[in-house]
Amino acid sequence: MRGTGDGRIGIGFDIHRLEPTADGGIVLGGVAIPCPYRTVAHSDGDVVLHALCDALLGAVAGGDLGELFPDTEAAHAGRDSADFVRIVRARPELAPFRLVNLDVNIVAQEPRLGPHKPAIRRRLGELFALAPDRVGVKARSHEHVDAVGERRAVLCHAAVLLAPATG
Numbered sequence: 001m002r003g004t005g006d007g008r009i010g011i012g013f014d015i016h017r018l019e020p021t022a023d024g025g026i027v028l029g030g031v032a033i034p035c036p037y038r039t040v041a042h043s044d045g046d047v048v049l050h051a052l053c054d055a056l057l058g059a060v061a062g063g064d065l066g067e068l069f070p071d072t073e074a075a076h077a078g079r080d081s082a083d084f085v086r087i088v089r090a091r092p093e094l095a096p097f098r099l100v101n102l103d104v105n106i107v108a109q110e111p112r113l114g115p116h117k118p119a120i121r122r123r124l125g126e127l128f129a130l131a132p133d134r135v136g137v138k139a140r141s142h143e144h145v146d147a148v149g150e151r152r153a154v155l156c157h158a159a160v161l162l163a164p165a166t167g
């Protein structure tokens, strides 16, 4: 049997450019956040879900999101990244495991994320079938330096822990 007996750890990262726009908004962790920016992305540009999908795939050496959902395919244009989460969670490589917890660092100069953290945490709990005490959401600015600090990008780091599904 494959994948039983020990746990797995996975890390993920994603960054998307931001563009100013009058009636904008970005999606982080499956939560729509109104702001005067939009992400430049083929899908909905949700760096949190993209980083988490890569962390899950990485934990089982299952490739990465770009391999599963090439940004050259029209079918993925504007796609809700919650779809990516559902498809990744159903991958056969992950079947021998259960997700123990997840943890993310979201880095954005703007919008300020503090008020949105509870909603993001709730939504991640739904999407990944985890209790609230197993969903870590941290958010910080980039201290006005580099692309994120200059409001030209938003990024996310993610980590996940998997344990054998049984035993």
Ligand code: MG
Binding pocket: 014, 015, 016, 041, 045, 046, 047, 050
């Ligand atoms: Mg992405």
